[in-house]
Amino acid sequence: MPDRAAQPVDRRLPTDEARDLISLVRDLARREIAPTAAEEEDSGHFPRELFGLLSESGLLGLPYDPAHGGGGQPYEVYLQVLEELAMTRLTVGLGVSVHTLACHALARYGTEEQRTAHLPAMLGGGLLGAYCLSEPSSGSDAASLRTRAERRGDDWVVTGTKAWTTHGGVADFYTVFARTGAEGPHGITAFLVPGDAEGLSASPPERKMGLKGSPTAQVHLDAVRVAGDRLLGEEGRGFxxxxxxxxxxxxxxxxxxxxxxxxxxxxxxxxxxxxxxxxxxxxxxxxxxxxxxxxxxxxxxxxxxxxxxxxxxxxxxxxxxxxxxxxxxxxxxxxxxxxxxxxxxxxxxxxxxxxxxxxxxxxxxxxxxxxxxxxxxxxxxxxxxxxxxx
The missing domain is CATH 1.20.140.10 (Butyryl-CoA Dehydrogenase, subunit A, domain 3)
Incomplete structure (x- = not known):
């Protein structure tokens, strides 16, 4: 069967910088992603090293403030970068989207001290994030989550299980939502949990119909101690x-x-x-x-x-x-x-x-x-x- 190369999408981009960015992404996708996409998806290989390259290229922090290591790009441009990546391999596009999601709570609701301390490594320092909201008994009804965080001195101790976590077991940090108060949406608080925290572990990845290269796993928090300065936003505003x-x-x-x-x-x-x-x-x-x-x-x-x-x-x-x-x-x-x-x-x-x-x-x-x-x-x-x- 003769090959017919797809024509690049004709994009309306707001700046010359954005046009250069899309060209960079297309070239990277052609060289680094496309050649092994089918084989790695078939074998279930997660391209962790590729996300390091994406971080070095500035593609893991595109919509965030350059003052903290971000790319300063509008969402209009960032989404078109995601589209180009997903067009080549969905595991990669989805992975960048999930990482961006995991950075959101700190970038928008964290203090300036928290952003200065953590965002540069998260956005351009090779780290990969995960977002922990769903649980085995609370998916669409996320406000009924049961993971609890209890104050111990200046720290918090988090216990519970999160489900359907993209990058579960391979992430360097987790944005975790846990209950610190009464039942319902007003008793939930957000925390930034290091991936190597003692008591944090992951089950084997789910055996999925598709996206086999993207690890999705339960994340277990067994009395994980989280420093008080890793609480994001106000207590009780997590939902x-x-x-x-x-x-x-x-x-x-x-x-x-x-x-x-x-x-x-x-x-x-x-x-x-x-x-x-x-x-x-x-x-x-x-x-x-x-x-x-x-x-x-x-x-x-x-x-x-x-x-x-x-x-x-x-x-x-x-x-x-x-x-x-x-x-x-x-x-x-x-x-x-x-x-x-x-x-x-x-x-x-x-x-x-x-x-x-x-x-x-x-x-x-x-x-x-x-x-x-x-x-x-x-x-x-x-x-x-x-x-x-x-």
């Missing part, structure tokens, strides 16, 4: 901090979904223009042409909504509802585009010799992580008509 991080994180997932959908579309176009049946390209059959047209429209619509929400965020305007819409539209769109890509490739699409089947397995995860798409619909409806009456 508010968690939700603010998730608004930004959902844009990251939307961008990753857009990159995955673009990759699936590119694969389908390449196959359809090379494969011949009944004496002509299968791309010349109207039914298949219409499928490709619908796929391309879903990709562009998702990208537009994602970036529109990012621009609201960059302008300091409310964007929570739009973030939920972007996460919903982009991830549902990625699932549909990936499904259609498999169909266009026919039997080949169902084999591991082509990446379409991997895209399909990975797209499913994006409809679940950082708030299922059913939760996104609840968030969107709440912005439209207010909370549900009880």
């Amino acid at each position: 508010e901090i968690a939700l603010a991080a998730l608004d930004s994180g959902r844009l990251g997932i939307a961008a990753c979904a857009t990159g995955l959908a673009q990759a699936a579309l590119d694969e389908a176009v390449a196959y359809a223009t090379a494969r011949r049946q009944f004496g002509r390209r299968i791309a010349d059959f109207q039914g298949l042409r219409f499928m490709l047209a619908d796929m391309a429209t879903r990709v562009e619509a998702g990208r537009a909504l994602c970036l529109a929400a990012a621009r609201l965020r960059d302008a300091g305007r409310p964007y929570s509802g739009q973030a939920a819409m972007a996460k919903l539209l982009c991830t549902d769109g990625a699932m549909k585009v990936a499904t259609d890509a498999v169909q266009i490739l026919g039997g080949y699409g169902y084999t591991a010799d082509f990446p379409a089947e991997r895209y399909l397995r990975e797209a499913k995860a994006l409809q679940i992580v950082e708030g299922t798409n059913q939760i996104q619909r609840m968030v969107i409806a709440r912005h439209l008509v207010g909370p549900e009456e009880r």
